[in-house]
Amino acid sequence: MAYRWPAGTAFKRITLDVEDCWCPVCDRYMYVCDHRYHHLWTLEGPTQVVNRLVRCPDASCASRGRTFSPEAELSLSMPRWCIGWDVFCWLGHRRFARHWSVPQLRLELKDTHQIRVADDAIARDIGLYPTMLAARQQDPERLAAAYKEIEALVLTIDGLQPEKGHETLYVVRELTSKRVWFAEPLLSSAEQEVHRVVVLARQWAERLAKPVRAWMSDKQDAFVKAIATEFPGIPHRYCQNHFLRDVAKPVLDIDSQAKVTMRSKVRGLRAIERRVLDERRQAVASASPPPPAPPQGAATSTAALPASVTPATVAPPEPGASSAWGLLQTDNALEATSWATTEAAAVEVAAGEVVLGYWAAVRGILNDSQGGPLHPPGLRMSEALQEVRDSLDRNLGAHKGGLPRRC
Numbered sequence: 001m002a003y004r005w006p007a008g009t010a011f012k013r014i015t016l017d018v019e020d021c022w023c024p025v026c027d028r029y030m031y032v033c034d035h036r037y038h039h040l041w042t043l044e045g046p047t048q049v050v051n052r053l054v055r056c057p058d059a060s061c062a063s064r065g066r067t068f069s070p071e072a073e074l075s076l077s078m079p080r081w082c083i084g085w086d087v088f089c090w091l092g093h094r095r096f097a098r099h100w101s102v103p104q105l106r107l108e109l110k111d112t113h114q115i116r117v118a119d120d121a122i123a124r125d126i127g128l129y130p131t132m133l134a135a136r137q138q139d140p141e142r143l144a145a146a147y148k149e150i151e152a153l154v155l156t157i158d159g160l161q162p163e164k165g166h167e168t169l170y171v172v173r174e175l176t177s178k179r180v181w182f183a184e185p186l187l188s189s190a191e192q193e194v195h196r197v198v199v200l201a202r203q204w205a206e207r208l209a210k211p212v213r214a215w216m217s218d219k220q221d222a223f224v225k226a227i228a229t230e231f232p233g234i235p236h237r238y239c240q241n242h243f244l245r246d247v248a249k250p251v252l253d254i255d256s257q258a259k260v261t262m263r264s265k266v267r268g269l270r271a272i273e274r275r276v277l278d279e280r281r282q283a284v285a286s287a288s289p290p291p292p293a294p295p296q297g298a299a300t301s302t303a304a305l306p307a308s309v310t311p312a313t314v315a316p317p318e319p320g321a322s323s324a325w326g327l328l329q330t331d332n333a334l335e336a337t338s339w340a341t342t343e344a345a346a347v348e349v350a351a352g353e354v355v356l357g358y359w360a361a362v363r364g365i366l367n368d369s370q371g372g373p374l375h376p377p378g379l380r381m382s383e384a385l386q387e388v389r390d391s392l393d394r395n396l397g398a399h400k401g402g403l404p405r406r407c
């Protein structure tokens with residue numbers, strides 16, 4: 001990738017040589033014929049990699065014209081990349097394990113490592129990261145090492161949708177070492193497509209030279225048929241979650257109906273929220289600051305203050321005008337009648353706060369769709385709503401007759 005280095009950048013130089021200098025065809029000693037320079041960022045700063053290229057000296061050799069370059073270059077970076085593997089892994093780890101944003105990555109690289117890379121370059125690198133990671137995960141040598149101690153394999157297959165509307169990824173996992181083997185996007189769950197994935201799983205198992213003890217899945221027809229064909233005689237079981245879900249289906253159906261009923265009942269509360277917000281809007285509108293006064297004395301400084309400070313301190317408010325500022329006004333020495341008005345307004349504002357707070361909690365409960373067969377979503381919702389009801393009862397009991405306080 002083209003990268004413009006600032007003039008005067010000081011590079012750390014690394015010179016690389018071909019490991020085997022003897023011509024693979026005629027066995028003659030090969031000479032350096034050219035240099036290839038690769039400039040890149042590593043966590044140690046700007047780096048210049050000098051690749052010493054070699055060629056067979058014999059003009060009649062079959063390798064003639066072919067240039068050999070140092071193998072070690074790929075252990076530092078990929079050709080034409082402007083960052084080394086160390087920076088690449090730094091980016092990928094922070095992105096996928098810690099969910100950093102691109103600007104955050106760019107700033108941290110600049111501040112901590114003095115590495116300057118543009119947002120689009122970072123976006124491209126984190127796009128490549130999963131591919132590199134998958135290649136490493138699936139590397140046959142590493143895989144063989146991971147399975148050295150394991151006697152037999154237990155495989156699962158399941159279709160996952162990373163996001164709604166996306167094509168389904170068919171994921172094959174091995175449970176003994178808790179490892180995702182591979183994921184294939186299939187356009188349909190048709191038998192032929194699924195069969196291809198199961199064949200791939202068989203090839204993996206064969207490459208590891210380990211027997212398969214069992215398969216687990218939700219037992220879709222396509223899975224059952226493909227696995228029976230490719231793994232004859234191997235037991236195929238329901239996965240625990242799907243099994244429980246199937247057993248619990250009648251209960252989950254009732255739970256789902258109960259959830260709909262609760263939801264429609266609670267949704268009525270939205271009207272109360274709207275009323276509180278409307279009242280606030282009106283209060284703010286009627287308490288908006290007076291037009292700027294001509295510059296004289298104390299009025300000058302207050303006219304310039306933000307709206308939230310003006311009404312109470314500049315002049316006594318018109319009766320019933322400024323409920324939103326009631327809390328600010330109670331400290332002022334105002335007339336008795338005015339005090340009564342603001343006291344009532346303060347109660348109203350505090351009450352509005354409480355209503356909005358409770359509504360936020362209820363909205364969270366309505367939007368929660370977590371829960372499985374052992375703790376169904378409707379049951380969770382009912383429990384959470386009961387907690388809200390208990391809280392309301394407690395507060396009503398504690399503050400009967402008193403002035404509501406924000407707590």
Ligand SMILES: [Zn+2]
Binds near residue numbers: 057
């Ligand atoms: Zn040669």
